[in-house]
Amino acid sequence: MIRIVIVEEMGLLRGALRAVLSSEEDLDVVADLHEPAELVTTVRRRRPDVVVVDMELPGADMLDVLAQLGTEAPGSAVLALATQLSPEALQRAIRSGARGFVDKNLPPAELARLVRAVAFGERVFDPVAAAAALNPPESPLTNRELEVLRVAAEGLPLKEIARRLFLAHGTVRNHLSVIMRKTGTRNRLEAVRQAQRAGWI
Template sequence: MIHVVVAEDMGLLRGALCAALSREEDMEVVADVEGVGELLTVVRRCRPQVVVLALTPESTDPVEVVARISVEVPHAAVLAMSPRWNPALVEAALEAGARGLVGKDSSLVELVRAIRALAAGERAIDVAAAVAVLSPAATPLTPREMDVLRMAAEGLPLKEIASRLFLAHGTVRNHLSVILRKTGARNRLEAVWRARSNGWL
């Protein structure tokens, strides 16, 4: 029996996933969690073979939890799901230790196949993730906005960013406002995550 833990923010999708996987004769969903906050504790307690983990833009660094599971609970293989794969996210997830990558628009058959592959010690990377590496999305940000965002990704304050780029403090603030608008982010951390997830950083 393959023991599975499902981590997904959206309650309806999480419930549907758990119900669908539980109908498989060789699978048992031993726990489901909303997001990643309690995931490591649940994984340690339930000791699943596979963790189905949704990566979301709302997390400042969703791949960090993949790395922690890989290091602290190495017997649990992580199958990462994303609504949209790109080169940076694929690379980050694999480097963090994910053994499988699937798109959220994958079929149930593909998801089940991937879970079985991971439980058998294999890797499973779906076509969407593979194609994303070959066709990255174009950035809407200008080169100067990219410079500002790279500095913001380092956690530098506005004054330091302005000093390093030889810009006025207000100019950096304006660039950040434009970056938030173009990326649809609510704050700098989310803008950095969206840029990385789209392969721009």
């Protein structure tokens, strides 16, 4: 019997996931959570073979949550679900130690198959996101501009970005202006999101 823990904020979807997986003779949902706060404790107590988790839970850094899970409960395989199957999201899932990263809207029978696959040690990744991650579009930005954008992604003010990179305040402002022009974005938040989706940062 494959033991499963589900982490999904939306009650209706969480219930549907539980119903689909529990209907399989070899699958047993031992817990379902609406937020990740109790995930590590629950996994330690219930010792599931697979954790099915929504990577887009609001108010949670799932990268940190799953990294902690990998450290404290390495025996549980993680199957990450998402609606935004971008190269950046795939890379985050892989960095967190997830064994699978797939579309949240996949058919029920396919979900059960993928749960079994990760339980038995296979890796399953959405093929479109994986192809995009392996072959990202070429960045129009220079190495220095990418460096500025990486630090800007932390949400720091211009002066702090300048201090971190040992640049003048005006130089950072100029770099950000060039970045927005090259990427066709209106502000640095849009530029950061576009660069993350494309796998440049």
